[in-house]
Amino acid sequence: MHPNELSVFLQTLQTIVGTAHVLSEGDLSAWELDWRKREQGKALAVVRPASTDEVARVVQACAAAQVSLVPQGGNTGMVVGSTPDASGTQVVLSLARMNRIRQLDAANLTVTVEAGCVLQTLQEACEAAGFLYPLSMASEGSCTVGGNLGTNAGGTQVVRYGNTRELCLGLEVVTAAGEVWNGLSGLRKDNTGYDLRHLFIGSEGTLGVITAATMKLFPSPKSMMTAYASVPSLDAAVELLGLAHQKLSSGLTGFEVMGAFALRLVRKHFPQQPVPFEGDDPFCVVLEVSDHDSEAHARALLESLLEEALQDGCVLDAVVAENLSQARALWHIRESIPLAQAQEGLNIKHDISIAVSRIPDFVRETDAAIQEAFPGARMVNYGHLGDGNLHYNVQAPVGADAEAFLRAQEKPMNALVYAQVDRFNGSISAEHGIGSLKREKLAEHKSPVALGVMRAIKLALDPHNLMNPGRVLKL
Secondary structure, eight states: OOHHHHHHHHHHHHHHHOGGGEEOSSOOHHHHBOTTSOOBOOEEEEEOOSSHHHHHHHHHHHHHHTOOEEEESSOOOSSSOSSOOTTSOEEEEEOTTOOOEEEEETTTTEEEEETTSBHHHHHHHHHHTTEEOOOOOTTTTTOBHHHHHHHTOOOTTHHHHOSHHHHEEEEEEEETTSOEEEEOOOOSOOOSSOOHHHHHTTSTTSSEEEEEEEEEOEEOOSEEEEEEEEESSHHHHHHHHHHHHHHHGGGEEEEEEEEHHHHHHHHHHOTTSOOSOOSOOSEEEEEEEEESSOHHHHHHHHHHHHHHHHHHTSOSEEEEOSSHHHHHHHHHHHHHHHHHHHHHOOEEOOEEEOOGGGHHHHHHHHHHHHHHHSTTOEEEEEEEGGGTEEEEEEEOOTTSOHHHHHHHHHHHHHHHHHHHHHHTTOBSBSSSOOTTTTHHHHHHHSOHHHHHHHHHHHHHHOTTOOBSTTSSOOO
16 A cells, blocks of 8 residues: 555544554554464554444445455454454454443343453353353453354353354344444344354454344353362263263253363462362363252252262262352363463464264374374363363473474374364364464365355455455465
8 A cells, every 4th residue: 555545544544433543553462463472463553443333434444445354352362363464454453442231131131242342341240130141261351252253252161051153142243345234133033034143153254343242141040069070081071971961951061171281281380279189180070060949959969970970980089169269269270271381382282173972082093193193292182071172282292392393293283183083073173263373274174065155155245355364264
């Protein structure tokens, strides 16, 4: 863009959102650097609208100038999907100022919220009103509702409440043409043609800009009980999960698994944090039950489950949290694993999903294949066993240069793991999305028919490829 044209373009953006909210100079790393610090982009400008109308006008201005847009929420994504490329020609559209909770409809059990609202803020507002908004994840103090929807985020309670997609009843979206689609009705039944919300959820900002959403609420449970158990194998963890489904039914809200090495990293890097069972049991699980009867009823259900599991041999030892503080401490062990990994050094991450019944065989076979191909590699295996989602990560061998290991081995490691995922009919991205990090891999592992349909949708809705180009699809 010619300097004079750039000056006029920036002035147009300033007229729309205010001079203070168009950032084009100084340190913009908060918007340009991805969450994992793998890639540093360069933005033409960071634009911070405060309303849907301002978003629409910004999109119109960018379309007129043929400038591409990168929608951004909390910038907590794991696949380099919400930061600009290195060209210096893209506008980062930050939704951070659009953070209002517009309406909580108690009778309809819904809340309408803007895309820039931080997840934890929404959780707390709903809790104060006597309701549960169940989406929960380690980044909830930073991630935003729009980002959750754009990536169809999962988290720790998918086993009961589903991904973000299952929680959404309607969207407000600014299209690539700068038009506003208001689909915030909050209806649970509406068979009037294509369900457009599902098109935009999980599209990672490549089809339009989500500006608000109507989300489901649930009555707050009377109690939530948390247990921590050691198990002799992944097979035993799957057996325990099946038993939990039978005994707890819909009361089972969370079921997480953690491998021995993942827990060793937590003990090493966070020695002040107590971790039950100091031995090296192969796996441990955190499970949670919610109950609408009473705390005593919830505890009785959980203790009955664990007693039967101990008798059956699928649990070696177990503790039940006595209070909320202990429950949080148990969950904090699970949430500390990614931080402990980062402290240990750079690592190769895989966010995969496999049918729960096939996970033990997948891990056995893939662990063995990795050790044969990459001797000494350390497996950091943990995740949401309740819905078949593993964070199947690999740390460099002891004493190895972690950066050099990542640089030399990431591609062949990914090829091995993803080939195994294909063999087990799984997915190479369970909850993190595709972004730019997995775009090439998607083209290798997705059905050509599916890819063709996806490209047709992208070109129909964004014919000039201005909405987060280079993400998800290779056009």
